[in-house]
Amino acid sequence: MNFRINESDSSLPSILLYLALLSFVGGSLGMYAKKRLNHASQKAELSVDYAKAQEQIEMLRAKIKAEAHTLAELKSRSRKQEQDLAQWEAQWNEASRKCEDLRTEQTVLTQAIRDAKEACNQQITRYRVITWKSAEGETRSEIKTVHGKVYRNVTIKRVTVDGVEISHDGGPGRLAPEVLDRTWHERFQWRTPPP
Numbered sequence: 001m002n003f004r005i006n007e008s009d010s011s012l013p014s015i016l017l018y019l020a021l022l023s024f025v026g027g028s029l030g031m032y033a034k035k036r037l038n039h040a041s042q043k044a045e046l047s048v049d050y051a052k053a054q055e056q057i058e059m060l061r062a063k064i065k066a067e068a069h070t071l072a073e074l075k076s077r078s079r080k081q082e083q084d085l086a087q088w089e090a091q092w093n094e095a096s097r098k099c100e101d102l103r104t105e106q107t108v109l110t111q112a113i114r115d116a117k118e119a120c121n122q123q124i125t126r127y128r129v130i131t132w133k134s135a136e137g138e139t140r141s142e143i144k145t146v147h148g149k150v151y152r153n154v155t156i157k158r159v160t161v162d163g164v165e166i167s168h169d170g171g172p173g174r175l176a177p178e179v180l181d182r183t184w185h186e187r188f189q190w191r192t193p194p195p
Contacts, residue, residue: 124189131188132159143168145179159188 138156143166145151151168158165163176164184177190184190 128189135159135164135188143175143180145175146181147179149179151175161190164188 135156136158140154140156141152143151143154151166151170151173154166154168156164156166157172163174164180165174166172177185177188
């Protein structure tokens with residue numbers, strides 16, 4: 001194609017108009033193409049952003065699932081600990097009740113022991129009075145001490161907590177409980193037992 005523009009040609013304004021129109025259409029197409037490219041670029045960026053957001057959402061879902069699992073385990077442990085605590089509390093209450101029963105029983109037994117000791121002491125005192133009185137005037141051919149000393153032709157004059165008052169071939173005397181053997185202690189119930 002060969003265009004020649006001739007000034008006398010009447011088609012010149014129409015060509016110029018055609019060129020202007022062509023230029024306008026080309027510019028519009030360029031702008032449209034640019035917009036489409038920008039739109040495609042934005043769409044691609046949005047797709048990338050969407051993919052990243054989806055990835056983060058999946059990570060968060062996985063994290064939430066893991067945290068929910070951990071929470072469920074903690075709740076399970078907590079229930080077990082509450083059950084254990086309730087069981088230990090029941091055992092503690094039972095043990096406390098038994099301790100209280102034992103304390104009450106101990107108080108009763110302690111009082112019973114005191115009463116028994118008192119009764120025993122009263123019985124020993126009565127026994128001593130009778131035994132010590134009945135021994136007065138008793139005669140023996142001899143009394144031998146734990147140290148080997150022998151007293152002959154002995155008459156018991158009186159029995160006291162300090163021993164036996166006697167008269168014998170050598171005159172009056174007193175035999176302390178610690179010089180007499182076990183049979184004398186058992187008979188007269190002196191407080192200090194012999195060695």
